[in-house]
Amino acid sequence: MRVLKNIASQLHIYLLWLFLAALLWGWIFTFVTDTRPVKKVTVFVEAPACRDRDLAVELEKTMPEGIRMIKVHPFTYAMFDESTLLGADLYIVSASQAGTYRDSFVPADGLPLTEGRVTDALGGIRIYDAAAGTGGADGYITYAVPGATGEDYYLFFGVNSVHVSALNGTGDDAAIAVAERLLDLNEEEKP
């Protein structure tokens, strides 16, 4: 009884402590779970749904040398910070939205990766074929809502990426390796 009374007298302090704990560790984990752009490859996905964490874990199994982590985010992740979106290495975008973000892309023209694959006018590589209903990483990304008419999705390389030296002459080609993995992560490898 006395203990409960004591706790009640300090309830406001306990609530404030909980708030500070959440704030502090949220901030710390932002640093712990992130690294410099040269050490990570970031993928933004503009699709109805995406199991971003599972996809990142899968891609990290075959991380290119020199890369510490792979981050996968839905476009809504960058709702309040556009710079995050503009600094991404790879984008998976629907055919209808590709034009909206064209200034963020560097065309993949001339890459060996494009051989045998469908590309679009903006230099993206088709990752999801709506007519066939199959695509890269479709075990992790929901490209088409069941019952709705789907559309093709394309994989683009970021113009500000430091991992596409074959396209913009900066950094390494880690993003190209991750792109190849995404394109080939198909039905047989569904979790």
Added chain:
Amino acid sequence: MYTKTELYHPEDPENLKRRHDAWRTAVWLIAVAALVACVLFCVFTNTANADRMELWAVAVFAAAGWVVIYLSTFTVAALAHEGDHARRMLAAEKTVIRGRVKMERETVRIHKSISVRRLTVTERDRTRHLYVDACRATALERVLGGEERICELDVAGGYVTAFVVHHEST
């Protein structure tokens, strides 16, 4: 012959200091253990478990903080106040007051000091209020039995340090 009951003993400050130091060490250990646990959560974080590790870190840090705050206020600080109070009472000069004594039921915590029970003492020509340390009030409460009884009180600074109860009802 009525027996005088002393509420303060010469070994009290030493005992209280020992208990205070032990609890203060325990509080520090809890804080350090929580911090170490949270650091380990950071160390063992990866892409797959990052959200869970963050949740654990917040939960452990918050819970440990609550325990530390509670113990620091109601145990460590309380023991420190008790020790200071006991030292003051043992060193102070006592006066003897005789009258009808009744103890109030509520315990009152004095800010940055001890918890006390209030006594109403009715002497021949006046009524006054005295206090008894709540931790030491049980002995007096037991013999008063919730009633008003004639007592002889040793008093220092408004606090009762010893008492003799005369077993006559009013």
